[in-house]
Amino acid sequence: xxxxxxxxxxxxxxxxxxxxxxxxxxxxxxxxxxxxxxxxxxxxxxxxxxxxxxxxxxxxxxxxxxxxxxxxxxxxxxxxxxxxxxxxxxxxxxxxxxxxxxxxxxxxxxxxxxxxxxxxxxxxxxxxxxxxxxxxxxxxxxxxxxxxxxxxxxxxxxxxxxxxxxxxxxxxxxxxxxxxxxxxxxxxxx
Numbered sequence: 001x002x003x004x005x006x007x008x009x010x011x012x013x014x015x016x017x018x019x020x021x022x023x024x025x026x027x028x029x030x031x032x033x034x035x036x037x038x039x040x041x042x043x044x045x046x047x048x049x050x051x052x053x054x055x056x057x058x059x060x061x062x063x064x065x066x067x068x069x070x071x072x073x074x075x076x077x078x079x080x081x082x083x084x085x086x087x088x089x090x091x092x093x094x095x096x097x098x099x100x101x102x103x104x105x106x107x108x109x110x111x112x113x114x115x116x117x118x119x120x121x122x123x124x125x126x127x128x129x130x131x132x133x134x135x136x137x138x139x140x141x142x143x144x145x146x147x148x149x150x151x152x153x154x155x156x157x158x159x160x161x162x163x164x165x166x167x168x169x170x171x172x173x174x175x176x177x178x179x180x181x182x183x184x185x186x187x188x189x190x
Contacts, residue, residue: 002106004161006133007095013131014041016089020081020130023088029073036069036127043127047120047134051163059120066127074126082130083116089130097137106161107146111139117146119160136161 011019017040024030043061050056066074081087096116100106105113117138120128128134138146146158177183 001159002100002102002104002109002161003165004100004106004136006162007099009092009095009132011092013044013133016092016132017041017077017130020077020088024077024080029076032067032069033073033077036066039066040127044131044133047128047131051133051160054164056120056160057157059125061125061127071126074129075122078122078129092132096132096135099137103137105139105142106136107138107142107158111141113137113139115140115143117143121146133162
């Protein structure tokens with residue numbers, strides 16, 4: 001697992017939301033998203049607070065807290081304004097993709113990061129679809145495995161590359177037993 005510094009972007013997640021929502025079509029979707037602006041800002045602030053305290057497992061803000069805005073309204077912002085090669089936020093997407101020099105997936109530490117993962121899945125937390133702190137470059141395999149993850153308890157959550165560091169000292173011991181069948185056992189280092 002690799003810690004990654006969130007890249008310095010020219011805009012905050014809240015300001016980006018407020019900048020792209022007026023460009024959203026159709027008008028009824030735009031109005032619903034504009035009505036949710038304050039609630040989204042509070043949601044992002046809560047995300048940052050809990051993530052910095054390593055307590056994202058306690059994040060419980062649901063889409064019912066966003067007035068008439070629908071989950072699909074939030075999810076469409078990601079595809080239209082970040083992921084799309086012509087989206088106004090594509091430069092932010094690209095900055096997240098190259099957040100660290102090695103461009104290795106921070107979850108597995110082995111494969112090349114080629115996709116953007118929603119740390120808290122956008123199927124469960126669509127209001128975080130374009131929250132930069134929730135978007136992590138990852139390999140396709142880790143992103144696919146995480147996609148199926150639902151809400152987890154604190155001890156089940158994956159390492160968050162922007163908010164956690166991995167210990168530099170030895171913490172894992174492996175032992176290979178060569179007697180047939182060959183096996184490898186792992187244990188935590190004391």
